Amino acid sequence: MEQYLELVGLAKLTLWVAMSMTYVRFAACRVKPGMPRLLSLLPVVCLLPFLPFRFSSLHLRGISAFFLAWLALFKLLLLSVDAGPLSAPLPFLPFLASAALPVKLIDPLHHHKRNSPSISPLLPAAAKAALLSALIPFYRLKDVIHPYFLLSVYCIHMYLSLELVLAGAAGAAALLLPRGLAIEPQFDAPYRAASLQDFWGRRWNLMVSAILRPSIYLPVCARFGRAAGILATFLVSGLMHEVMFWYITLMPPTGEATAFFALHGACLVAEVAARQAGWWRPPAAVATPLTLGFVVATAFWLFYPPILRSRADEVVLAECAAAMGFLEDAGRAVIACVR
Incomplete structure (x- = not known):
């Protein structure tokens, strides 16, 4: 029953967002x-x-907070000064997709002139979903x-979950786009990052x-x-992650x-300063493990403790188990109806 109520809440939220973004475009x-x-x-x-507070589910509350209370909110603030990924002249459905979902449209006039990240996923989406499911038993x-x-399991879980969620959102957005419009990639193999600039600027959660x-x-x-711009960007990102953690945990930052x-x-x-000074740069075979090791080690130290x-x-595990049970019951009901 609780899963059913959450799905009803999701349908209502979708309607609210669609009406809100229709007004925004108008x-x-x-x-x-x-x-x-x-x-x-x-x-x-x-x-x-x-x-997002319409949901009691940690997953739905966290995902909707990321989509709406961060990305969509920033898009609207940028739109107010005629900047950012949203543009008033966009057709209705592309505007709706770009405003409500974590996607950025590629301008068809410049699509072939720019260097978009080349996405070659390590695993197809189905295999990533299977790998994510295989991680759940480790929590027990x-x-x-x-x-x-x-x-380490948490790190892999977060990466797979985020990539699958964003890929699902991109798939939903693609259904609303006319032929000729495309969506920019949201990840570009972050496990290949050879520097922090490469990781944060070109590969992770684009x-x-x-x-x-x-x-x-x-x-x-x-x-x-430039230095002030980088520091300010990371500071705002940190503050927004505090807000996202608040939505997820319902605990003070x-x-x-x-x-x-x-x-x-x-x-x-x-x-960046070392690179501009001409300091020696290690080869990718060395730089990539060092970069990923630094990201993971500092995440162990500062990023994950508030969540743990x-x-x-534990809530994630319980919700995953409940979702699997709901899908199994739904599958049995469908089979019974077919018979």
């Missing part, structure tokens, strides 16, 4: 950029952060396996990069320089996620 087409457009979009800007053994091994670049990095960089991203921002500034203290991993 207002953006008729109100000039700047304060007038921002005021016209303010009702939706204020609504979006509250919508967390009292007997080594903590660092368990944290939709977030596409939002933070015009909203934070470029304005700060233009006024205070601890500042650890902000510290994680502030540390990476400072290290990235140092990395809230016992969110």
Whole structure:
């Protein structure tokens, strides 16, 4: 029954978002950029952060918060000044997909002129889903396996889950797009990153990069320089992750996620400075393990503790088991109807 209620809530939220983004496009087409457009979009800007609380499920609440309370909210703020991935002249369905989902459309006029990341997934989506399912039993053994091994499982779980969720959203968005429009890739093999700049800027969760670049990095960089732009971008990313953790755990922020991203921002500034100074760079065979090792080690230290203290991993396991049971019951019901 609880899963059914969550699905009903998801349908209602989808309707709310569709109506809200329809209004956003209507207002953006008729109100000039700047304060007038921002005021016209303010009702939706204020609504979006509250919508994820319709869900009791950690997964649905966290995913909808990422889609709406972060990405969509930033897109609307950028749209108010006629910047970012949204554009008022976009046709209705592409505008709706781009506004509500974590996707960025590729301009067909420049599609062949730009160097889009070449996505060659290590595993197809079905295999990634199977691998993700295979990780679930490790949570039941967390009292007997080594903590660092368990944290490694968390890292793989987060990567697979995020990539599958974003791929699913991209698939849903593709259904709304006319022929000729394409969607930019959301990951580009982050396990191949040979530097922090490569990892955060070109490979990991590129939709977030596409939002933070015009909203934070470029304005700060233009006024205070590149280093300040990098630090400001990572600081805002850390603060937004604190907000996402709040949606997921329903516990007050601890500042650890902000510290994680502030540390990476400072290290990235140092990395860029070393590169500009002509310091020796290790080959990719060495740089890639060092980069991934640093990301994972600092995640063990600062990123995961707030989630683990809230016992969110136990909730994840329970929800996965409940979802599997719901699907099995639904499958039996379908088979019974067919017979």
